[in-house]
Amino acid sequence: MDRxxxxxxxxxxxxxxxxxxxxxxxxxxxxxxxxxSSPGAGKTTLLEQTLARFGRDERVAILTGDVQTDNDAxxxxxxxxxxxxxxxxxxxxxDARMVERALAEWRLDDLDLLLIENxxxxxxxxxxxxxxxAKIVVLxxxxxxxxxxxxxxxxxxxxxxxxxxxxxxxxxxxDMAAARDNSRRVHPEIEVLELxxxxxxxxxxxxxxxxxxxxxxxxxxxxPVATSTKSAP
Amino acid sequence: MPGFGCRVKKGSLTPDTCSxxxxxxxxxxxxxxxxxxxxxxxxxxxxxxxxxxxxxxxVEPDALSFSFEALVRGSDLEPLALEIETCPRRQRCSLxxxxxxxxxxxxCCPDCGAFESRCISGDELEMVYLEIEEAQVAPAxxxxxxxxxxxxEREWKNGPSSLGKESPQ
Ligand SMILES: Nc1nc2c(ncn2[C@@H]2O[C@H](COP(=O)(O)OP(=O)(O)OP(=O)(O)O)[C@@H](O)[C@H]2O)c(=O)[nH]1
Ligand SMILES: [Mg+2]
Ligand SMILES: [Zn+2]
Numbered sequence: 001m002d003r004x005x006x007x008x009x010x011x012x013x014x015x016x017x018x019x020x021x022x023x024x025x026x027x028x029x030x031x032x033x034x035x036x037s038s039p040g041a042g043k044t045t046l047l048e049q050t051l052a053r054f055g056r057d058e059r060v061a062i063l064t065g066d067v068q069t070d071n072d073a074x075x076x077x078x079x080x081x082x083x084x085x086x087x088x089x090x091x092x093x094x095d096a097r098m099v100e101r102a103l104a105e106w107r108l109d110d111l112d113l114l115l116i117e118n119x120x121x122x123x124x125x126x127x128x129x130x131x132x133x134a135k136i137v138v139l140x141x142x143x144x145x146x147x148x149x150x151x152x153x154x155x156x157x158x159x160x161x162x163x164x165x166x167x168x169x170x171x172x173x174x175d176m177a178a179a180r181d182n183s184r185r186v187h188p189e190i191e192v193l194e195l196x197x198x199x200x201x202x203x204x205x206x207x208x209x210x211x212x213x214x215x216x217x218x219x220x221x222x223x224p225v226a227t228s229t230k231s232a233p
Numbered sequence: 234m235p236g237f238g239c240r241v242k243k244g245s246l247t248p249d250t251c252s253x254x255x256x257x258x259x260x261x262x263x264x265x266x267x268x269x270x271x272x273x274x275x276x277x278x279x280x281x282x283x284x285x286x287x288x289x290x291x292v293e294p295d296a297l298s299f300s301f302e303a304l305v306r307g308s309d310l311e312p313l314a315l316e317i318e319t320c321p322r323r324q325r326c327s328l329x330x331x332x333x334x335x336x337x338x339x340x341c342c343p344d345c346g347a348f349e350s351r352c353i354s355g356d357e358l359e360m361v362y363l364e365i366e367e368a369q370v371a372p373a374x375x376x377x378x379x380x381x382x383x384x385x386e387r388e389w390k391n392g393p394s395s396l397g398k399e400s401p402q
Contacts, residue, residue: 010263011262
């Protein structure tokens, strides 16, 4: 019996494609963001409200993943920016190859912002690198402030937590301070912002975050993400 | 199987299908990687695959074992086994350098009480080893068997008639 050592990532094939995508985004000066949440936390509504606030000359495109239907793509296409639906036909996450295929018909030179709405799921998408510059996790106040502790993987990997649907706060038992605290216990460096896409409260802060992320001044460059360096002594 | 996601054939998995959807796709990736490795060693049989799963990886070890068994059962890889090594989260204190295990998301350094630290492990999802049984009967007799089989095939193709009327060469 032989034991063959194999030090490699289980998802190394996905990671390889994602690394190639990341290099392409970098070469074309594209900021790619991967939005992740449980179903219905408000990703599409947030994107709609974001596109509604963009000028016509904005060089933005959207990829939206769903298990079935192209509802989200149709909702987003109304704003006149390029939108593509990725229908996974069963898979509950996007992977790098799906993104690579979806991008095949776009001229990356025409873009400088690519927003990816992942399939509604707080677990699976956390494992799949899509070549994004940052993952953003959206948690609606209707879901409970304990979610960062229950689904730590995505909060650990996300650069930004958006607490959404804040207009519902009077109607649901959700402790903002506890949500922030729980997310920081999982990921001390995570940034947090609150908004309601329907009332518009907090949308400016989100657009400011986006703007700062797109054009980082050297001083305001994003802090390195807490990644594991397993081999450290 | 490119594009294989966290999908389950209807009725094929019980009792905790929902929580193992994700693990099923991870199990499939492990099998693909193991297959690729085995393909480089003709004649070898895969016995066991070892993986490392961090507690921040988002992968449930139990659900992963369950999914792995479900995929292997009845396949050409049966009875391939999976060994999972789970990795707790460890942080290194930025002030005193102490490495400590994080329990209950408590990021306070047990030595100096500081809260500034860096995560150094816990998000692993890695292949660690493959246990392989090299062709036990040594390559030579194996090839001998194949050659014999081929010879038999030739004999059959030529048919019994070749023995009598016409010489095959
Ligand atoms: N009250 C309130 N409702 C919201 C807000 N944002 C979204 N919703 C509602 O929440 C529901 C789901 O919103 P979507 O934007 O479709 O959520 P999603 O995350 O894209 O959903 P999936 O793509 O299916 O995962 C819809 O009925 C929205 O109208 C908000 O800020 N406040
Ligand atoms: Mg949506
Ligand atoms: Zn310390």
